[in-house]
Amino acid sequence: MNAPLNHPMPLLELDVLRTFVAIAETGSFTAAANAVFRTPSAVSMQIKKLEELLGRSVFLRDARSVSLTADGEMLLGYARRLLALNREAVSKFVMPDISGIVRLGSPDDYGERVLPSVLKRFAETHPAIAVDVTIDQSANLRKRMAARQLDITLLTCSDCADTSDVEVLMTEPIVWAGTKGGCAHLREPLPVSLWEDGCAWRAAAVKALNEQGRDYRIAYMSAHTAGQRAAILAGLAVAPLPKTFLGGDLVELTEKDGMPKMGNYRLGMIVGPDASAPVRAAADHIRATFEMFAETGRF
Numbered sequence: 001m002n003a004p005l006n007h008p009m010p011l012l013e014l015d016v017l018r019t020f021v022a023i024a025e026t027g028s029f030t031a032a033a034n035a036v037f038r039t040p041s042a043v044s045m046q047i048k049k050l051e052e053l054l055g056r057s058v059f060l061r062d063a064r065s066v067s068l069t070a071d072g073e074m075l076l077g078y079a080r081r082l083l084a085l086n087r088e089a090v091s092k093f094v095m096p097d098i099s100g101i102v103r104l105g106s107p108d109d110y111g112e113r114v115l116p117s118v119l120k121r122f123a124e125t126h127p128a129i130a131v132d133v134t135i136d137q138s139a140n141l142r143k144r145m146a147a148r149q150l151d152i153t154l155l156t157c158s159d160c161a162d163t164s165d166v167e168v169l170m171t172e173p174i175v176w177a178g179t180k181g182g183c184a185h186l187r188e189p190l191p192v193s194l195w196e197d198g199c200a201w202r203a204a205a206v207k208a209l210n211e212q213g214r215d216y217r218i219a220y221m222s223a224h225t226a227g228q229r230a231a232i233l234a235g236l237a238v239a240p241l242p243k244t245f246l247g248g249d250l251v252e253l254t255e256k257d258g259m260p261k262m263g264n265y266r267l268g269m270i271v272g273p274d275a276s277a278p279v280r281a282a283a284d285h286i287r288a289t290f291e292m293f294a295e296t297g298r299f
Helices: 016-027 028-038 040-054 070-093 106-111 115-127 136-145 202-212 225-233 277-296
Strands: 060-063 066-070 101-106 129-135 150-156 166-180 190-194 216-221 240-242 250-253 264-270
Touching: 016 040, 016 070, 028 040, 060 250, 066 150, 070 115, 070 166, 101 106, 101 136, 101 277, 106 129, 106 150, 106 225, 115 129, 115 277, 129 240, 136 150, 150 277, 166 202, 166 225, 166 277, 190 202, 190 225, 190 240, 202 240, 202 264, 216 225, 225 240, 225 250, 225 264, 264 277
Parallel strands: 101 129, 101 150, 190 216
Antiparallel strands: 060 066, 150 264, 166 240, 166 250, 166 264
């Protein structure tokens, strides 16, 4: 008599693993639902089925947060590897076999906040393309493009729409940033953290303060967003920042706090006129990233 066949091992669905990783990285079922373009109830159902399949709980839930269990931490490593292997396999068939080098410029703020995730995803889909990144002020990046030292650059400006060679990727408000419970905005003259001429945020801040007739002094200068953030959190100054840069103890100061409105700024992209296939692929990836941000609010 033949021995009965063993029960087949269940298969993990990549779509469910993608949702699981999104929850682990955002710490929120709602944010993960936005990232994977599903409803929160559909996301909850996916995780319920995953936990039933494994016979283990992968998340600890309470009213305010979601965190991984010990089994969830173990699964996260496997999930990331399986998703990466899937992307690598699919890209071999559906992505063009492109190789080369792309010289990319970016202002410090977006180089710190956005580029790591952008470059990580690009490397997964285009492993044969190397990206060399230059971080500099927007005015200098434009000069580097003119000198053919860069293939693509991001740049911030007050009015990119009137510049024929700039493709606008995003428009958002510039706001005054202060520390939660701080009083720097009440001091006279107003202590402000700014950078040199050529910075779109500086131009908007100086114009708004002059129109308000507010006395101010430059109390802190930093070319890096991290330095400005440290000055704000220490209560040394207030600073003009994009609204999406706020969070945690970094809060918006409004007209109710005596601060003038500054309007919007634009983030643009310039692509060299003789773009190669690798450069076009990188530019398309950057466009897709900002389209996703417009829909989900996350990079």
